[in-house]
Amino acid sequence: MILLEIDEVTKTFPAKTGGWLGRNDFHLALDRVSLRIGERECVALVGESGSGKSTLGHLILGLERPDSGAVRFMGQEWHRMTPRERQPFRRWMHAVFQNSSAALNPRMKAGDIVLEPLYNYEKAGKAALRERAGELLETVGLDPASADRYPHQFSGGQQQRLAIARAIAVRPKLIVLDEATSSLDAITQFEILALLKELQRSLNMSYLFITHDIKAACVFADRLLVMHEGRIVDEAFADLAENLSHPASLKLLDAMLITHPSQRARLLDRRD
Numbered sequence: 001m002i003l004l005e006i007d008e009v010t011k012t013f014p015a016k017t018g019g020w021l022g023r024n025d026f027h028l029a030l031d032r033v034s035l036r037i038g039e040r041e042c043v044a045l046v047g048e049s050g051s052g053k054s055t056l057g058h059l060i061l062g063l064e065r066p067d068s069g070a071v072r073f074m075g076q077e078w079h080r081m082t083p084r085e086r087q088p089f090r091r092w093m094h095a096v097f098q099n100s101s102a103a104l105n106p107r108m109k110a111g112d113i114v115l116e117p118l119y120n121y122e123k124a125g126k127a128a129l130r131e132r133a134g135e136l137l138e139t140v141g142l143d144p145a146s147a148d149r150y151p152h153q154f155s156g157g158q159q160q161r162l163a164i165a166r167a168i169a170v171r172p173k174l175i176v177l178d179e180a181t182s183s184l185d186a187i188t189q190f191e192i193l194a195l196l197k198e199l200q201r202s203l204n205m206s207y208l209f210i211t212h213d214i215k216a217a218c219v220f221a222d223r224l225l226v227m228h229e230g231r232i233v234d235e236a237f238a239d240l241a242e243n244l245s246h247p248a249s250l251k252l253l254d255a256m257l258i259t260h261p262s263q264r265a266r267l268l269d270r271r272d
């Protein structure tokens with residue numbers, strides 16, 4: 001079943017084109033973008049900086065509205081709905097961003113941070129909530145006893161785990177992972193991706209994995225979509241990434257293939 005459907009979405013932002021008249025112009029951040037994400041599917045949206053990935057993520061999360069086109073989530077006309085109308089469906093969609101230290105309230109304890117989304121949807125006593133916070137922390141590989149610690153007392157990788165615990169607290173159907181592992185070192189990134197994969201299976205979730213890192217996308221996602229200048233220009237199943245053919249995809253693959261000489265040779269063959 002289709003969980004999320006983006007249909008011919010266009011989004012422009014005002015852009016100063018310079019010149020002494022300071023003429024206002026528009027920058028086309030998304031140009032008739034369409035995509036679908038099914039239940040339990042992990043789709044990676046890959047592209048270089050400025051290609052429009054985060055703008056698309058923001059439209060899905062309802063942080064921006066499209067100029068035209070439609071965003072449908074769980075069959076709802078998401079792009080037309082007010083924040084109030086979205087509220088009952090909000091629990092089914094969460095996000096994890098790159099910089100969790102900025103997203104986690106520094107004055108809140110870890111236990112309260114992970115429980116925050118629950119307060120809107122479930123009523124429970126203090127003891128039950130504390131138990132739930134411990135369970136959530138444990139699920140993401142953190143010590144349940146760390147519920148009383150503040151975000152700055154966690155490492156970068158642990159802060160991402162905290163953000164993931166908060167995102168899964170109300171058992172969402174879709175998580176938008178916007179460069180969620182990009183600021184981590186390679187080993188921590190691998191560990192967090194492994195955790196996300198395990199959670200995806202156990203909680204039957206779908207992911208939109210937004211990244212500039214095609215290598216991480218190939219390892220993590222079921223399907224890759226490549227963005228370039230506001231359009232989706234290429235698509236492949238992750239294990240068939242070598243079928244990507246758009247120059248923007250080849251450029252991203254090129255960066256990755258430095259560590260994969262055999263694939264690099266295949267890629268270069270294809271270009272001749």
Ligand SMILES: Nc1ncnc2c1ncn2[C@@H]1O[C@H](COP(=O)(O)OP(=O)(O)OP(=O)(O)O)[C@@H](O)[C@H]1O
Nearest residue numbers: 013014029047048049050051052053054055056212
């Ligand atoms: N709020 C905004 N106001 C003006 N321009 C914007 C705004 N948000 C994005 N843009 C522009 O839209 C284009 C796409 O930006 P976006 O952040 O979606 O790209 P991205 O692929 O996510 O890049 P990055 O990986 O660097 O975040 C860029 O040219 C950017 O400058």
